[in-house]
Structure formats: structure tokens, C-alpha cells
Amino acid sequence: MKKSLSQKPVRKPRSSQFKMTPAMQLRMEKAMTSVGNIADQQARKDDKVQREARMAIAETFDAWLEWLEEAAPEQIEEAFFELGCFATATNRRRLFKHAKAPMGVAERAQEQVDRWKEEEEAAKAAAAETAAAEAAARKNGEADGNTSA
Template sequence: MKKNLSRKPARAPQKAKFEMSPAIQARMEKAMVSIGNIAGKQARKDDKIQREARLAIAETFDAWIDWLEEEAPDQIEEMFFELGCFATATNRRRMFKHAKAPDGVAERAQEQVDQWKAEEEAAREAAKAEAAGGANGHADV
């Protein structure tokens, strides 16, 4: 039993290209400006919410440290250490000037940051060596 296949042209005929009228083009431009304004307004609103959230945390920080000093004094050094490990160098220096920052925690945090940098550099060098060794190893095959 044979199946009759309908023949389709190998190529579809080209359709006329759509051209926007000046009125439609003006309306599209106006709509894009409107969308841009709405997105900008929403972005500013979101930024304000995040600024306010960071300010609330900053304003609560000293009260939390005071509570921590009474309830778990051993946690203060650990908290400063952890924050210091993830802060930028400038913020780390500023952070450890805080009145409640324990002595020696700045050096401990800097040692940890230096260790992480050394490990990252060693991993980078190992990856380079492996890539160079892998390129040379394929020549033997």
C-alpha cells in the first residue's frame, strides 16, 4: 500500500515585510519610555527598601552586641572574626575599631583571609600545571 505524500514547495514564498507606520512607531516609543519609567521607579523603591533594611540592622547591632556580652560573651570574638573574614580590607579595618571588638581578633581574621588567598593561589597554580600537563600528555597518544 502506497502512501500519497502531498508535495510542498521546497521554499515558502517571501512575505512582504511589515513596516510600521509613523503613528504606530511613535506609540511604541512612548510605550517603551513608559515601561522604562515604571521599571526605574520600581528599582528605586526596591533600593530604598534594602537601604532601610541595612540601616535597621546597623541600628540594632549595638543592642545585640550588648545582649551577647551578657548572655554569651565567648560569641563576641567569634562574631567579629566571622564578619572580619568576609569584609573588605577597608571595612575590616573600620570594624575592628569598634569599642566591643576584642583584642587580637583583627590579626586572627587577617590570618584567615591570607590563608584563603594562599589556598586560592595554590589551586590556581595547580589548575595551570594540570592544564599544561594535560596538553603535553595528549601528545604521547
């Protein structure tokens, strides 16, 4: 006696791709445009606030230097030195043309920047040497592992 196996009905596979109608596409484009416009407006507002904050600092800098000249004249050189250390090369040249910039502070700041560059290059070289040594050790370890197997 032979039993026939019942077969399950074949299911139609669902379409895995979502198809957007033209009306849905239009609504999506309008929504994305709206979101983009709002983000652009907010970014412009944020830029304006930051620009105004930088202008306030720039406008207050001279008054602060005058006060510092009276209260703690020795700190003027240190302030220019620290600003010079973190400024770009172009801004550093401009910064040290300021009327209140002490003589010699530009050279001091440049020496510090050069020292930092040398330390960074030495650190990169040391990291490269360490990586090369680790790679060589791994290669030797793999070679040793292959010979014992």
C-alpha cells in the same frame, strides 16, 4: 513527439523586512518609555527597602553586642572574627575600630583571609597545571594519531 514542460508561474518573493509606520514607531517609543519608568520606580522601591533593612541591622548591632556581652561574652570575639573575615579590607579596618571589638581579633581575621588567598592561588596554579598537562596529552595524542594514519 516533443512534450513541452509547463512552467510554474514565478512567485513574487515576500518582503522579509517589517516596516514600521511613524505612528507605530511613536507608540512603540511611548510603550518602551512607560516600561522603563515603571522598572525604574520598582528598582528604586527595592533599593529603599534594602537600604532600610541594612540600616535596621546596623542600628540593632550595638544592642545585640550588649546582650551578647552579658549572655555569651566568648562569642563576641567569634562574631567580630567572622564579620572581619568576610568584610573588604577597608571595612575590616573600620570594623575593628568598634569599641566592643576584642584585641587580637583583627590579626586573627587577617591571617584567615591571607590563608584563604593562598589556598585560592594554589588552587588556581593546580588548575593551570592540570590544564597544561591535559593540553600536552591531547597534543601528544594528536601527534600519535597522525603518525599512525
